[in-house]
Amino acid sequence: MTDELVVVTTTAPDGEVADRLARELVERGAAACVQRSPIRSTYRWHGQVHDEDEVLLVVKTVRDRVADVAAVVDELHPYELPELVVTPAGASDPYGAWVVDQVGGAGRTSAAGKATGSTAPSEVRRSR
Numbered sequence: 001m002t003d004e005l006v007v008v009t010t011t012a013p014d015g016e017v018a019d020r021l022a023r024e025l026v027e028r029g030a031a032a033c034v035q036r037s038p039i040r041s042t043y044r045w046h047g048q049v050h051d052e053d054e055v056l057l058v059v060k061t062v063r064d065r066v067a068d069v070a071a072v073v074d075e076l077h078p079y080e081l082p083e084l085v086v087t088p089a090g091a092s093d094p095y096g097a098w099v100v101d102q103v104g105g106a107g108r109t110s111a112a113g114k115a116t117g118s119t120a121p122s123e124v125r126r127s128r
Helices: 015-027 063-076 093-103
Strands: 005-012 033-045 048-062 085-088 106-109 115-117
Touching (some): 005 015, 005 033, 005 063, 005 093, 015 033, 015 048, 015 063, 048 063, 048 093, 063 085
Antiparallel strands (some): 005 048, 005 085, 033 048
C-alpha cells in the first residue's frame, strides 16, 4: 500500500446524503475519517450559473484507496457528475500512521470487497 496521505473532497446536496456517504466510506475502510460542513457553492452547469447550499465532505485516506472512495461516491451519489478532488496531504507522524492503519487494517474490506492489511488496536483514538 502506498502510505501517501491524501485528502479527497466531494460535495453532497444535503446532510442526509453527506451522512450516508461519510458512514459508508468509513465503514467500508475507504476512509479513516470524513468531516462534513455546510457550504454555499457557485458553479456553472449546463450553461447556467447556479448558487446552491451543499455539504462539503473532506475525506482522509491514502492514495491507494482513492479508487475505493470513487467507487462509493459513484455508487451512492445522486449527482450526475459528483466532485472528486484529490490533494496530497502532510500530517503528523502519529495521525498519518493512524490514517494508514484505518484504511489498511486486517479484517477490513475495500469498497470492491478485497481484504486489506492489519486492524488498528481499539485503543487508538484521535484527539481533537
